[in-house]
Each structure stands twice: as C-alpha cells, then as structure tokens.
Amino acid sequence: MKGCLFIHGFTGAPYEVEPLAEHIKNTTDWLVRVPTLPGHGVTLSLKGHTYKDWVEHAESELVALMQEVDEVYIVGFSMGGIIASYLAANYHVSKLVLLSAAAYYVNPKQLAVDIREMMMDLFKGNLIENELFTRYKKKIMQTPIQATFQFQKLVKTMRPYLKQLSMPVLIIQGECDGIVPLKSAHYLYKTIPSKEKQLTLLPCAKHLVCHSEDYEELQTVVEKFLHTSNEGSMLVDSNSRC
Template structure:
C-alpha cells in the first residue's frame, strides 16, 4: 500500500515551517510527499487579494494530486494548516492527521500582543533573540493586511463546529512555550475531536514554530511512529 503525506503550512508562512519534519520523514520512508504553498504565502507575502476559500482550494488541489499517486493519505498541518487539515479530513478519505501547533481556538490576543511588542522592540534595535523567527515576524507585520487576518479567523469559525465529526486517528503536537497559539488550544482539540485514537505530544521547549524546537528530533520520532503504526490513546 502506497502512502502519501500532505504537509500544509501556516498563516503568513510557507513550506519552510514544516521543512524539518518533511526532511525527517523523507529520509526514513519511501512515502510520496505533497507540499503546497497557499496563495499569497511563501518567502515573500502578497496577502492583499486572497481568501479562506482560495487557501482551502489550493490544499484540496494538492490533496487530489497526491491521491492519484498513493493508496492512503496522511495530512500534517501546522497552525492554520492544522485547521485546513481538519477541513480536508471531513471531505476526503484521510488515514491519519498530525496537527502541529494547531490554531484551534484562534490566535490568542494576549500572546499575539506580547509577541508584537517584543518584535517591535527588536525591529528597532535589531537585537533579535537567538534561535528565533522574530526577524521574519518583523517582515510579516508590515506585509499582512487586516483583511487577511479576518480570512484566517473565518477558517477557524468554519471548522470549529465539526470537531466532533472527526473520527480518524489524530496526533497533536504542542509546544509548552508557544508564544502565538496557547497550549489550551491543543487541550481543547484533544477533548473535542471525535477520534477514539488520539496521541498528545507535549514539547517542553517548543515555541510556535514547533518544527524548529530544540527537542524536535525527540518528537519527530514519535510522530513518525504514529504515522506508521496503529496508535494507542495516550496523554
């Protein structure tokens, strides 16, 4: 049976957000991989004329491309990509879901404001924190129109009523030091998803860009085990 993995990046991001996990999986399997760039996203942003529908349609097209090559599909979604992964699992036969820093409740205003404050300070002093993405956020602050944020929130609201209808095995990975999506987001998903088989992996040192956490190699292996094997409920 041929396996394929669809990786979906997050809001204002790009495929680089999930690239470390892609590299890890490709080095250890012969699985097919599909990694779309959502409209307006990537290394440079152009989010002035995009919509929630355009993002979901691009993910659907990638899903259909992958389906033509494989027998079963696993979806890995990061942040907003996790919500799009849930949406696709309601419309297509998906084997398993891996949700990384999934923005289920929506971006926490408190965490976001604090992060913006830090970014603004550091954009002035250029004293960026080591091993951080603050320089990238600095760029995003000036290239993300408010309309695009509302489109992101539309996806949150569109998917939320259907959490209980998700029945396939799911693995949630959440950083305990996530400065954008609160840890309670993953806890909320774990409780409300209708899946009987769930795995909740907590990254003690993980921030929002979880694939770049100091302990990523530890949980990469656990995620791959989940993708390969029948999972057992744990938390």
C-alpha cells in the same frame, strides 16, 4: 504506496514544516507533498485572496495526491492544521497530525514573555538578532488586515469539522507558543471524537515546533505515530520546563 501532505500556516511557507517533511521523504518511499498556499511563501502577496482560496488549493493538492497513492496522511501546522482537519473530515485520510493547530490563537501570557525578551534585546542593542522579532516584523509588515480577517473566518468556519474526525489523530503543541495557546491543543483533544488520539506537549517549543529545541522529540513522536497503529486515547505531557 503511501502519501503525506503537509500544509503550512497563515502567512507561512513550506519552511515551517520542512525539517519533518524532509525527514519523512528521506526515510520512506512515500510521496511527500508540501504545497505553498495562494499568496503565501517567502514573499507574501495575500491581498485579494480569501480563505476559500487557501482551502481549495490544499484540497486540490490532496485530490491529486490521492490519485497517485493508496493511503494518505495529512500533517497540518497552525492554520494548516485547521485546513487539514476539514480535509480529513471530507476525504478518506488514514492519519492526521496537527502541529500547533490554531483552533484558538494568540496566547497573551506567552506573548508578553516574548515581548519582554524583545525589549531586553532592544535595550542591549541586540534586537536585530532576536529571531522572533525578525520573523514576525516581516510578517506584520506584509500582512493586509483583510487577510487576518480571512484567517479568523477560516478558523470559525472550519472548527465544527473537528467533531467529524474518526481517524487516528496526533496533536502536538509547544508549551511556550505565543501564537497558539495551550488551550487550543486541549480543545482539540477534547473535541475530536476519534478513539485513537494522542496529545503530546513540548515544554520548550514556541510556535514553530519543527524549528524548536524539542524538534527531535517531535520527530520521534510523529514517526512512531505514522509507522504504527494506535490503541485508544493517550495523553502525553511533560513535567520538565525550560
């Protein structure tokens, strides 16, 4: 039997990857696990937690899953992608999917576009309806500065493990992501030494790729990657723009 472990992002929760996790759960007989990292969830309680807590929890979930199945895949979103890479470098993981993986973070150009859209909604009196504003206002208010430092420390500490990844790897990145810049995906593709790796860029997607208008394409690409064997490196780009 196969198992698939999903790891959400910093200040996030399972909902970030829920559409994809539910799809895999409903269309296969695999064991699907979507844990909540310490201090995370719908209501954040990050104070006092370190990046080691997050990594150790994800690691314990992987070990438990490996005891139940014969083959394991990991899907990591944002910070979860960096944690997933560390786990894949240290355990026998058959395939790795990195969604908006935060090898680098904050895209100033796209962030400026998002802020401009928020300002326009503010002047129109529609700011409360701006999904990006409502989502990140809550996160900013509930995130201690020390937790942000722990996130940065995690990325710095775990990034070297990317050079140890030899299993098939799928990298997916939204081109309109204001949190993780496009250069992060290209860095991952360039740094990961696996001979079986694929980079797919989603032209309309922001950071939450599993909740973007490009989700159907993401689902198709991930499904094909997990169900078939890859043959060498492949770069998949899109010329269309939203």
